[in-house]
Amino acid sequence: MTRTTPPRPLDVEALFPELAAFRGTTTRLHPRPGDPGPGDSSVGGPMLWPAEEPWPLCDEAHGRGRGRRTADIHRSRRILAASWARERSPGPTDEERDLLRELSRDHVIPGASETDPLPMVGLAQLYRRDVPDLAGPAGCDLLQVFWCPFPAHGPGRNELEIHLRWRRSGQVGDVLAAPPRPAVVGSDDLVPEPCALHPEQVVTYPDAGVLPAELRARIDAWEEALEEEAGRPADGRATTPPPGYQYDLSIPPGWRVGGFASWHRTDPYPMDCLVCGTPMRLLLTVDSSEWDGGSGSWKPVEDRDLPTHRYAAPTHVIAGSSRELHVFVCAGEPTHPHRWCFQ
Ligand SMILES: [Zn+2]
Ligand SMILES: [Zn+2]
Numbered sequence: 001m002t003r004t005t006p007p008r009p010l011d012v013e014a015l016f017p018e019l020a021a022f023r024g025t026t027t028r029l030h031p032r033p034g035d036p037g038p039g040d041s042s043v044g045g046p047m048l049w050p051a052e053e054p055w056p057l058c059d060e061a062h063g064r065g066r067g068r069r070t071a072d073i074h075r076s077r078r079i080l081a082a083s084w085a086r087e088r089s090p091g092p093t094d095e096e097r098d099l100l101r102e103l104s105r106d107h108v109i110p111g112a113s114e115t116d117p118l119p120m121v122g123l124a125q126l127y128r129r130d131v132p133d134l135a136g137p138a139g140c141d142l143l144q145v146f147w148c149p150f151p152a153h154g155p156g157r158n159e160l161e162i163h164l165r166w167r168r169s170g171q172v173g174d175v176l177a178a179p180p181r182p183a184v185v186g187s188d189d190l191v192p193e194p195c196a197l198h199p200e201q202v203v204t205y206p207d208a209g210v211l212p213a214e215l216r217a218r219i220d221a222w223e224e225a226l227e228e229e230a231g232r233p234a235d236g237r238a239t240t241p242p243p244g245y246q247y248d249l250s251i252p253p254g255w256r257v258g259g260f261a262s263w264h265r266t267d268p269y270p271m272d273c274l275v276c277g278t279p280m281r282l283l284l285t286v287d288s289s290e291w292d293g294g295s296g297s298w299k300p301v302e303d304r305d306l307p308t309h310r311y312a313a314p315t316h317v318i319a320g321s322s323r324e325l326h327v328f329v330c331a332g333e334p335t336h337p338h339r340w341c342f343q
């Protein structure tokens with residue numbers, strides 16, 4: 001089933017014609033629970049990985065001998081989803097609560113060292129045929145994204161370790177049937193639920209913070225005027241909040257490829273390649289939800305009647321304590337090391 005972004009509440013280029021020069025596109029991935037195969041674009045699905053090629057491992061030293069089992073995490077989510085989907089008395093029963101408690105236990109791997117081979121978790125794979133905004137090295141038509149299931153890297157020992165792999169899918173012969181899996185993981189937020197993708201390319205505009213100051217000031221003034229108007233309805237009745245540039249008109253929420261970074265947590269800062277200094281472009285955004293209260297205008301037409309609690313976070317991935325994870329690649333040479341930030 002396709003997913004269709006509703007028309008924006010108003011034509012922002014009609015209000016601010018100079019925005020046309022900044023117009024871009026992004027592909028909303030619209031992940032939804034599914035059963036993708038290695039030949040499909042997916043979040044959390046099986047990778048088209050050559051049988052003879054070593055699976056990506058995290059080789060940074062950090063604790064890896066204690067955590068939850070991935071099978072327990074997936075099972076817990078299925079139990080919870082089924083319990084909330086029950087028509088009569090939704091929510092887990094006492095028996096289910098006991099089981100969920102058991103499944104939430106940490107397990108200890110006896111004798112585990114900080115450098116044991118630790119298989120990374122497949123986060124997403126994207127075929128260019130499905131994702132119009134996916135740009136990468138010449139000739140490669142498949143991007144595979146992995147991460148270490150322990151948020152335990154870098155100087156603060158709390159950062160992610162992300163691994164990107166570009167491929168020519170036609171060159172993959174036998175596919176690895178049973179990829180290695182971590183015995184336990186450090187955070188269930190880093191374990192994606194298998195989701196099929198329903199990519200949709202939409203128009204997008206940059207975060208207001210990176211627009212020219214004069215244009216930004218006019219957008220701010222326009223928003224303030226709208227809010228003031230909405231705050232004093234003539235008939236005294238409450239009204240829906242007026243559309244805003246940030247939430248409704250510029251950058252869609254949810255998993256997406258390309259487009260513009262949204263800066264929620266910090267002011268915008270330059271993201272330049274650490275090898276060649278070229279400004280990087282946004283490759284992938286991992287979002288903790290597909291829409292929320294503030295960005296509900298982007299909820300796809302097909303999902304309008306679905307209850308939010310079951311569908312707003314289909315992947316179950318939570319990008320750190322913030323809303324979004326942006327992964328950037330060098331615009332000059334996409335094989336240069338990527339960078340990322342939380343927003
Ligand atoms: Zn690691
Ligand atoms: Zn570079």
